[in-house]
């Protein structure tokens with residue numbers, strides 16, 4: 077058996093096209109484009125690539141992109157001051173501070189400083205709380221992307237067993253909450269989980285968000301399961317290569333022979349993250365415009 081490949085690139089293009097239509101309507105109505113500000117502290121090469129493609133796709137969707145690159149030795153207070161300026165700037169609808177921040181900067185106070193109405197990462201405790209309470213808010217982009225891809229093969233998740241490996245605020249916890257909202261029976265696994273392989277074998281939907289290349293082996297997967305691989309790991313470069321290959325948290329070659337459907341890396345959840353970042357920016361712009369009317 078060969079698993080169906082879930083095409084994140086194609087799905088992301090669909091989401092971006094819908095966002096571009098709504099963005100055009102927003103601009104016509106309000107006389108300005110929705111705006112996304114991205115803050116990058118230091119020059120982590122992986123983040124550079126991610127930020128560059130965000131800037132390009134933001135503009136392609138008919139939105140304004142504001143880039144703020146700060147040196148790695150930026151003071152905590154200067155970063156907080158920038159966030160407050162962006163909060164006060166009416167041209168900015170969404171604020172994304174690229175994580176992790178270089179040491180010794182502390183992400184906690186920075187996340188708390190972001191206006192929840194502009195928090196397109198959904199990381200502010202107000203938005204995290206709204207997701208848990210079932211209230212409207214901004215939901216983290218990667219979990220939305222993971223759910224969207226899972227829904228392409230499992231439109232109804234009622235009663236399905238879902239296992240999420242990883243419990244970060246950015247990915248694992250919100251993915252689990254979205255699966256719960258879709259009426260799956262959800263188990264959250266992490267570094268202290270016992271018999272992780274056995275637990276994974278109970279999963280109709282398996283989401284891996286760990287950051288360990290190839291950790292999920294083929295024999296951890298229930299035959300026919302839907303496997304969503306969130307991990308983005310760069311392997312060390314092969315001889316003569318400038319940079320290593322990108323791989324997920326799932327041993328793809330093994331998993332593809334057992335799963336019913338699987339997301340590849342690259343071309344799976346990654347492109348969806350950017351598409352939903354743009355969607356969140358537009359949602360934030362529309363809600364802010366409604367409030368200001």
Ligand SMILES: NC(=O)C1=CN([C@@H]2O[C@H](COP(=O)(O)OP(=O)(O)OC[C@H]3O[C@@H](n4cnc5c(N)ncnc54)[C@H](OP(=O)(O)O)[C@@H]3O)[C@@H](O)[C@H]2O)C=CC1
Nearest residue numbers: 218242243244247266267285286287306307308345346349
């Ligand atoms: N596709 C995309 O768009 C995105 C991809 N990512 C990728 O997703 C992955 C996870 O990111 P993120 O959530 O931010 O990572 P974190 O490092 O914040 O969280 C990793 C989680 O994995 C758990 N974990 C670590 N080792 C094991 C283990 N041996 N067995 C079981 N669980 C383990 C940790 O458990 P514990 O809590 O006990 O320490 C933790 O909850 C990374 O590869 C990252 O690059 C991230 C964001 C976006």
Ligand SMILES: Nc1nc(=O)c2c([nH]1)NC[C@@H]1CN(c3ccc(C(=O)N[C@@H](CCC(=O)O)C(=O)O)cc3)C=[N+]21
Nearest residue numbers: 125126173174175176197308342343344346347349350
């Ligand atoms: N505040 C914050 N929010 C984030 O959402 C966030 C972050 N910080 N820090 C870093 C991680 C990582 N992340 C990725 C998003 C898209 C791709 C992506 O588009 N990947 C392409 C490949 C890109 C390539 O080839 O280099 C793919 O998987 O097909 C990758 C990684 C968002 N993150």
